[in-house]
Amino acid sequence: MAKEFIKGNYAVVKAAILAGAETYFGYPITPASEIAEGSAFYFPKTGRTFLQAESEVASINMLYGAGGAGVRTLTASSSPGISLMQEGISYSVGSEVPCLIVNVNRGGPGLGNIAPEQSDYNQSTKGGGHGSYHLIVLAPNSAQEMCDFTIKGFELADRYRTPVLLLTDAFIGQMMEPVEFPEPISKQDLPSKPWATLGNPQTKKSIINSIYLEPAEMEQHIIRLEKKMDEVKQKEVLFEEYLIEDAEIITVGYGIISRVLKNVVEDLRAKGIKVGLLRPQTLWPFPEKRLAQLAEKVNKFLVVEMSNGQMINDVKLATNCKPEIYFYNRMGGVVPTADEIIHKIENIMGGNNG
Amino acid sequence: MGKLLQKPKSFYNEFFRSPSPDKLSTHYCPGCGHGVIHKYVAEAMDDFGIADNTIWISPVGCSVFGYYYFDCGHQQVPHGRAPAVATGVKRSHPEAIVISYQGDGDLAAIGGNNIIQAANRGENITVIFVNNSIYGMTGGQMAPTTLVGQTTTTSPYGRNPANEGYPMRMAELIAQLEAPVYVERVALNNAQNRNKTRKAIRKALKIQIDKKGFSLVEILSQCPSGWKVSPVDSLKWMEENQMPYFPLGVFKDVVEQRNPLETKPRIWDKDTIIKMLDLDRQVKEYAKPNPTKDIYEQPKIKVAGFGGQGILMLGVLLSEAAMLNGKQVTWIPSYGPEMRGGTANCQVVIRNNKVGNPSVDKPTILIAMNQPSLDRFEKDVIPGGLIVINETLVTSGVTRDDVDVLAHPFSDIADKQLGTVKVQNSLILGALIKHTNMLDQQAIFDALPAHIKKIDLIPLNKKAIELGFSLG
Ligand SMILES: Cc1ncc(C[n+]2csc(CCOP(=O)(O)OP(=O)(O)O)c2C)c(N)n1
Ligand code: SF4
Ligand SMILES: [Mg+2]
Numbered sequence: 001m002a003k004e005f006i007k008g009n010y011a012v013v014k015a016a017i018l019a020g021a022e023t024y025f026g027y028p029i030t031p032a033s034e035i036a037e038g039s040a041f042y043f044p045k046t047g048r049t050f051l052q053a054e055s056e057v058a059s060i061n062m063l064y065g066a067g068g069a070g071v072r073t074l075t076a077s078s079s080p081g082i083s084l085m086q087e088g089i090s091y092s093v094g095s096e097v098p099c100l101i102v103n104v105n106r107g108g109p110g111l112g113n114i115a116p117e118q119s120d121y122n123q124s125t126k127g128g129g130h131g132s133y134h135l136i137v138l139a140p141n142s143a144q145e146m147c148d149f150t151i152k153g154f155e156l157a158d159r160y161r162t163p164v165l166l167l168t169d170a171f172i173g174q175m176m177e178p179v180e181f182p183e184p185i186s187k188q189d190l191p192s193k194p195w196a197t198l199g200n201p202q203t204k205k206s207i208i209n210s211i212y213l214e215p216a217e218m219e220q221h222i223i224r225l226e227k228k229m230d231e232v233k234q235k236e237v238l239f240e241e242y243l244i245e246d247a248e249i250i251t252v253g254y255g256i257i258s259r260v261l262k263n264v265v266e267d268l269r270a271k272g273i274k275v276g277l278l279r280p281q282t283l284w285p286f287p288e289k290r291l292a293q294l295a296e297k298v299n300k301f302l303v304v305e306m307s308n309g310q311m312i313n314d315v316k317l318a319t320n321c322k323p324e325i326y327f328y329n330r331m332g333g334v335v336p337t338a339d340e341i342i343h344k345i346e347n348i349m350g351g352n353n354g
Numbered sequence: 355m356g357k358l359l360q361k362p363k364s365f366y367n368e369f370f371r372s373p374s375p376d377k378l379s380t381h382y383c384p385g386c387g388h389g390v391i392h393k394y395v396a397e398a399m400d401d402f403g404i405a406d407n408t409i410w411i412s413p414v415g416c417s418v419f420g421y422y423y424f425d426c427g428h429q430q431v432p433h434g435r436a437p438a439v440a441t442g443v444k445r446s447h448p449e450a451i452v453i454s455y456q457g458d459g460d461l462a463a464i465g466g467n468n469i470i471q472a473a474n475r476g477e478n479i480t481v482i483f484v485n486n487s488i489y490g491m492t493g494g495q496m497a498p499t500t501l502v503g504q505t506t507t508t509s510p511y512g513r514n515p516a517n518e519g520y521p522m523r524m525a526e527l528i529a530q531l532e533a534p535v536y537v538e539r540v541a542l543n544n545a546q547n548r549n550k551t552r553k554a555i556r557k558a559l560k561i562q563i564d565k566k567g568f569s570l571v572e573i574l575s576q577c578p579s580g581w582k583v584s585p586v587d588s589l590k591w592m593e594e595n596q597m598p599y600f601p602l603g604v605f606k607d608v609v610e611q612r613n614p615l616e617t618k619p620r621i622w623d624k625d626t627i628i629k630m631l632d633l634d635r636q637v638k639e640y641a642k643p644n645p646t647k648d649i650y651e652q653p654k655i656k657v658a659g660f661g662g663q664g665i666l667m668l669g670v671l672l673s674e675a676a677m678l679n680g681k682q683v684t685w686i687p688s689y690g691p692e693m694r695g696g697t698a699n700c701q702v703v704i705r706n707n708k709v710g711n712p713s714v715d716k717p718t719i720l721i722a723m724n725q726p727s728l729d730r731f732e733k734d735v736i737p738g739g740l741i742v743i744n745e746t747l748v749t750s751g752v753t754r755d756d757v758d759v760l761a762h763p764f765s766d767i768a769d770k771q772l773g774t775v776k777v778q779n780s781l782i783l784g785a786l787i788k789h790t791n792m793l794d795q796q797a798i799f800d801a802l803p804a805h806i807k808k809i810d811l812i813p814l815n816k817k818a819i820e821l822g823f824s825l826g
Contacts, residue, residue, distance in 0.1 A: 001628065002635040005674045005683070005804065014631050022620060023445055045630040047621040049445045053438065054471035061435040061468075065442025068429050069409065069450075073442070091432050175712055176670065176685040178677040184627040197427035197443065199450025201406040207421050208429040213373060262710030338711055 008146040009173040013038035015150035020185045022071040023049040025062035030114040031170035032104040035076035056081040060088030067099040068208035070196030076102035090129030094210030098157035102166045104173045107333045115333020116169035121310035125284040136164045137283040139254040143177035158191045171256040238281035247276030249300040263338045288318035295319035302326045362396035364405040372422045385585020387575025398556045408451040411436045415457035416490040434465025437472030440479045448617040452479045459489045462498040476533030480558045481570040488580035498522040525572040529605035535567040537606040541574035543592045565614040640794040650790040654714040658699035659723025664779030669700035674801035676704045679793045684712035777818035784822015
């Protein structure tokens with residue numbers, strides 16, 4: 001297929017349909033509404049269901065119903081809406097319902113603003129709702145990855161029977177870039193789901209459920225869920241490295257920040273400072289093994305985030321605080337410029353190479 | 355434990371999922387209405403032969419263990435959310451029979467909006483609403499349907515309307531909506547009313563089977579444990595307390611007037627999907643551009659002006675053309691506070707390899723559509739860069755002498771020679787391409803159809819680009 005020059009938010013919509021998604025449920029909120037609007041346009045055209053729910057509480061429960069009924073389903077929202085979904089997300093984990101949730105992270109806490117932030121990192125990667133669990137969290141940094149990770153998100157959700165979160169921001173969502181879309185998946189190639197309630201005699205014994213009254217049984221259930229996620233940790237970590245081999249300082253950033261950091265790396269290398277970049281593409285599972293390896297040979301790390309410092313804690317844990325870990329952040333929707341970060345790194349490196 | 359005598363086929367013979375050692379009795383208290391209602395629903399499922407296709411939705415409440423009993427598919431769901439979950443299930447499998455079995459705390463309190471909205475959408479589901487005027491499962495707290503003066507653990511002095519309002523008549527409320535097909539309130543107090551309950555449940559299921567839409571049966575049901583009365587006295591309690599406030603009867607029945615709902619089939623044919631998603635464009639080859647200066651090989655461009663000057667579109671068309679011409683490219687609009695005050699800008703980065711930062715702080719090319727844009731961004735342009743100026747709205751010239759300038763009264767020219775100022779952006783685009791030779795001219799023309807949705811405007815934009823070539 002020809003390349004499309006398209007906004008990240010619309011890439012999600014087309015990719016979802018190509019991945020065989022049959023239902024979209026969502027409630028409008030800036031800056032995620034484009035995904036709802038795109039879905040309202042394209043889902044009916046392909047005989048699929050688009051429904052504007054009465055709230056995010058309803059949206060996520062509609063996903064629970066649809067995902068439990070064995071179809072690929074998605075919703076998109078932004079921070080305040082994702083907060084409202086936490087109960088349903090927890091139930092989806094407990095009942096092992098696959099679904100895809102897109103969070104176009106905006107400024108918070110409270111109503112905040114509609115500008116890009118990365119302040120929902122903790123909510124996304126540490127659980128977010130009640131109970132012991134983790135979500136699989138994918139962090140795209142381009143329109144192409146908005147497409148690719150949407151498709152990957154459905155695959156992971158089905159493979160592990162768990163909700164997957166695509167964590168992005170207003171910047172990535174609004175940006176237009178060329179995207180190469182894959183062929184649509186055929187119905188036969190979708191995974192079969194004998195566990196789902198398909199409304200047929202074969203799945204009459206199917207039960208979507210998160211109640212385990214006996215504590216010992218409940219414990220076993222949680223252990224089973226944890227084992228599943230251990231496998232995710234083993235197999236599904238994704239990250240990208242840029243000029244890391246000879247780096248004297250490694251920058252760590254995801255989403256739009258990683259794009260800025262790429263320029264920082266290039267500009268500083270032109271000035272003779274050896275900077276590298278590690279970009280987590282999965283925020284959970286986090287590339288902790290790789291970070292631990294790198295911490296053996298590099299003793300300066302700079303974590304850049306558009307939050308009050310959330311991912312930095314995972315970097316500290318992964319590296320056991322062995323290297324010097326520096327932090328640079330902007331908040332409220334301010335995207336740091338390459339110059340600001342360059343200045344920070346020049347300061348860290350003592351200005352000797354400047 | 356209540357024993358069910360004759361078990362309907364849609365009921366399991368042994369409740370193998372129940373943790374209780376007694377696999378023949380339900381978990382309900384003696385005299386509880388839930389067991390009776392379960393039996394009626396199971397009998398109706400038998401009669402219609404629908405158990406194989408039924409998906410039972412159990413939110414939290416005493417009936418959350420519906421999956422112990424009914425031989426059909428089950429989803430156990432959050433408190434109050436049954437109608438939303440049922441919507442998700444039904445929209446996924448329109449042929450399945452979806453039963454939302456809800457208590458009064460569930461339906462009228464925490465899930466109040468969910469039931470109203472599902473009813474208002476006319477979801478083709480059947481709602482069995484068990485009104486026992488109490489929160490049974492959690493030990494007898496007050497429900498929205500708790501009667502005035504009724505004592506519960508959270509209304510120990512009796513429900514006081516001055517503090518907690520009046521009991522909600524949900525059947526009447528739902529019946530006010532346009533979409534629902536059938537809404538009735540029934541009761542379990544005597545044989546005659548139990549018979550009516552049986553019939554109402556059958557009718558509600560038949561409506562769903564016939565694809566006629568939303569139905570709700572509210573059932574006044576006894577909770578001896580919550581009411582603190584004996585099973586025998588509970589019927590009298592119902593008659594003396596519930597029934598005077600909650601009148602029985604049909605509140606809405608438009609079954610005869612409604613046609614079966616139609617559902618469109620999903621499309622799986624690959625070519626159709628590709629076409630419907632507008633992904634069926636043909637790949638074309640273009641000439642390798644030969645820029646007039648090296649810096650135009652991988653330029654960063656900022657387009658700035660008033661909202662409404664076609665600034666975003668200018669950037670999009672340029673980017674699309676760059677992509678067609680084999681380049682990597684990003685486009686971002688101005689956002690946040692910058693969008694206010696009527697100014698707009700967009701930033702385009704064109705590279706041979708993957709673009710890093712899509713933000714343009716130091717443009718190679720600045721297109722200033724008005725004076726404030728020139729004032730604000732002139733200083734940022736790289737030495738040797740290009741500033742394109744719309745002289746119609748820019749009165750002062752460029753003050754720097756280390757940049758190239760391409761200036762024309764673009765708005766005036768568009769207005770006078772093309773009949774509308776609206777195509778000033780395409781005019782500038784043409785001039786820019788000619789001046790820099792950064793892209794194949796054909797790619798610019800081919801970029802138009804992907805982004806100009808009103809196809810009758812494409813010829814005029816083509817004309818504007820051509821005229822622009824003569825200005826470059
Ligand atoms: C979010 C949430 N809040 C509260 C509860 C606790 N809870 C469980 S059932 C219930 C009330 C059930 O009453 P009703 O819906 O009337 O059903 P009944 O048991 O009377 O049949 C409550 C408050 C819960 N499970 N989830
Ligand atoms: S508490 Fe009430 S509703 Fe619950 S099982 Fe006992 S009698 Fe039935
Ligand atoms: Mg109740």
